[in-house]
Each structure stands twice: as structure tokens, then as C-alpha cells.
Amino acid sequence: MFGYVEPDKPELKMREYDVFRGYYCSLCKTLGRRYGQVSRLTLNYDLAFLYVLLDSMSSIPIGGKRQRCIAHPLKKRFIIFSNKFAEYTSDMNIILMYYNLMDKWTDEKNVMGGTGALTLKKAFKKAKKKHPEKCAEIENHLKALSDLEKQGCDSVDEVADEFAAIMREIFECKCIDDENDRKALGWMGYNLGRWIYILDAYDDIEKDVKYNSFNPLISQYGFKGDDINSFKESIREKVNFTLTYTLSEVEKAYSLLTIEKNKGILDNILYSGLIVKTDKVLQERGIKNEKESL
């Protein structure tokens, strides 16, 4: 479900790419330092994006140095110094991934999910202690989400709403002092969450048909067991509209934020990365784009 928010790499400047990777590495190191080495495996791009976004809203200049790390022992890499935003996003990373793995374990009896959740348990408890009200909210929405899934809810909007609300909770970071900025961040998170959920649903249609599991697109548009590709084809335009409109709302929220630095990286993700990803999943246009970008 996670890892859809990525920059459009061919369009990034070399320096911007270095800085983005610097943030990613910084978050990874922060995870390792605070929650143990195993937790570093759970790091994902969506949270790395949140870290870049939050840090870009403070006017303190970027600081970092070239360091070695376990994942890349041969070459020193530019790594940004950890700060309160890195700590916040690493907490959120642990919380989200723990719930995600637990969900896999309880729903599908996925052994990998079970063992993963077990190893993260201690880290999760620590993170939960720091953000009890956020965890309570997220748990409520997750409960509602799994209830809707069990009922076989036939409205994409309704199911996506619960997941989107979780992302809103995560984006509304208390470290950001300005109330307006926090409000815009919340709306951005909501819409980004909605986009991730629906895109993931479209991506999973084949798998969900095969294993007969719940998928809001299948129940809303009534898949009758004929050809999967023609079904995907028939709903593509509708899904495309919903996704693109959702992204336009993400962009509107983004343009209201006070961004002090890293504008190039953020613009790249907001105006290019997200839509490239959308097209890649919706395929039709994706195949063409990939060829062009090579």
C-alpha cells in the first residue's frame, strides 16, 4: 500500500537528487538509532516525502555530512542531520508499519506480517507512548476501514475516506506552529491518502480477483467475472478522473503552504512524480511515458 509518493527522477537535478536521498538516509538512520536496526527495513518513500515537506517549512538551512552506513558500506553518502521532523516521521513510520503488518496477520494470516509485527512490537509501544492521541485516532479509522471492508462496501469514496483520514492525522504534525499551515497540511494528507488508496485498489484488481478478496473498485463497478483487462479498461476513465482531481486538491493545499527551501524537489514530486506514478499504474499512458523518459 505504501511507497507511491516518489520524485520523477529523470527531471530532478543531480543536487536535488542528492538532497532527497540525504533526507531518505537521514530518516533511515534516525529509525535505526531510535528503534533498532530491524526497524530500518520498514522505511518507505511516503514518509520520506513527509519528512522533506515538514523540514522544508522551517527556515533553518540544511546541514549534513558525508557518512557511511550499513546498507552502502563502500561509499560515503551525504546524510542530512536528524531533527525533530525526522523523529516525528520515524515515529509515524513505526506506527503505520506496525498496524499494516498486524492487519496482514489478522486478515490473511500472513506469517511474514505476524513475525514482522512481533519484532516491531517494542518499537511500536515506544512510539505509541509519544503519540497516544494520534494512535487512538488511527485505530478508530482502521477499525472503521476493516468494518467497511468486511461489509463489502460498494462506494470507493466511503472506504477511501477512512484511509485518507489516517493520512490526515499523520500529516497534521504538531511541530508545525502555524495553524493555517497545519490545516493545509491536513487537507493535503487527506487527499494524498485518498489517492494512495484508490491507486492501490486499481493496482490490486487482478490479485484481488484471483484471491477473491475485497476491492472497492470491484464492488462499486460490479465486476462479473469476465475478462479482467476489459473491466479495467471500462473503469479507467472514471478512476483517472477521481485520481487526477484528488491530485489537483493535493496541489492546491500544497500551494498554500509556506515553503522555505527544497522547492525544486517538492515541485518535482507534486507536479510530476505523482502524475507519472498515476499513469504508470493506469498503464495505458504509462507505457508511453516510460519509453519517453528513458
Next chain:
Amino acid sequence: MRKNPYKVLGIKEGASYDEIKRAYRELAKKYHPDRYQNNPLSDLAEEKMREINEAYDELMKNAGNYQYRPDYEQSYDNSNASGGAYRQQYQQQQQQQRAGSQSQSGFNTQYQYANETDLENRARMYINSGNLNEAQKILDRMKNRNAAWYYLQGLIFLRRGWYDRGYTNIQRAANMDPANFEYRNALNNLNQQSTGYRQNYYYNNSYHRSPDMCNLCVNLWCADTCCECMGGDLIGCC
């Protein structure tokens, strides 16, 4: 605390008139109320618009004071007027919107039971102020599911972020009452927002539109041919 007008417009201090105007125009387009219709952040966008207008006015006013020669001042006044066109348009639109919603409600009183219209107006008010739960309660109470009902229901869904249902409802309203300008307009706006975002990407991305050498040569050749038609010559050797 007053903000630095140059920073608000995102330009360097001492930027030229054209730069100020261009920056102003870009930002005015970005925060235009049309773009933030049915958006919970519309108040933030309005505030931003106000900031931009103030910054622009201040820069234009200050620049005017620094000039001693009256003929220059004259031309600055002109440029001021043309640069501020967006603001005028914005103010006009605001007025029109207000007038529009009033005439809309006036229209309804003539055609419907007073009670239903009253409910409809109250629902509209709640939607505008962002109190979606109250608006939804009112809509649930209304029995007459006409085009206006579907339109309002659509607006509530859009505000909540349920775009799929929002679109369906507004589309239904527009189909039920094809002559209504407001519904059609809302539907067009939705489509425009979505395609607008995509275009933004395609136009921003240089690898989709970078001019190649072939294009350049053809253009030169065309220009040369045109010049020769008129009796002149652009490239002497051919």
C-alpha cells in the same frame, strides 16, 4: 507584522516593473477563488490573495514616489491599471458571485414551496460556512429531490473529499436541469481542475516538449521562405 512585499510576490528586491507584474499575475492565477471553489481551504486562499494584492499595491505605490518626472508617473499609472486588472476582475467576480447567489435564491422562491426553499437556502449557507454536518441534516430532511437537491448534495460531497459521488450528483443535477448555468458551470469547473493539473505537468516537463534541431531548422527555413516571398532574404546562401 508586515511582510516584505518582495518576498510575498517571490521576487528579488528592486525587481523591474515587468517582473513585478508577471509575478503578480502568476500568483493571482494560482490563488484565484475559482480554483478554490468547494474547497475547505478557500479562506486561506482568500487571505493569500489579499496579501498578494497588498504587496502589489505597495510596490506600485512606492515605485511611483521615487519618480520625479511627471511623464514617467503617467506611464506608471497606466501599468498599474493593467497589472491590477486581475484584482479588478477578482473583485467583480466576488460581487457577481454574491449577486448570483442572491438572484438564484430569488428565482427559487417563485417556483417552489416556501418551506423547501427556506431549507435549501439554509443548506447553502451551511455549505458556504463549511458546516457540512448541518447541511447534510437539512438535505436529509428535504423530500423534494430535484436538481437543486442533487447539486447541493454534490457540493457537500466535494467539500468532504468524496469526488466520485460529488461528480455523479452534480452531473445528475446538470442533466435534470440542462438550462441551469450554475450546475453546468460547476461541472465544467470540475473537469477543468482535473485536466488543468495534468496540463501543468505536461507543459512543465521539458522532456515532453523540448524543441529539437529538426524543428529549429524547419522554422528557420520557413522564415527564410517568407522573407523571400516579401522580396527580402533572411539567410543569404539559399
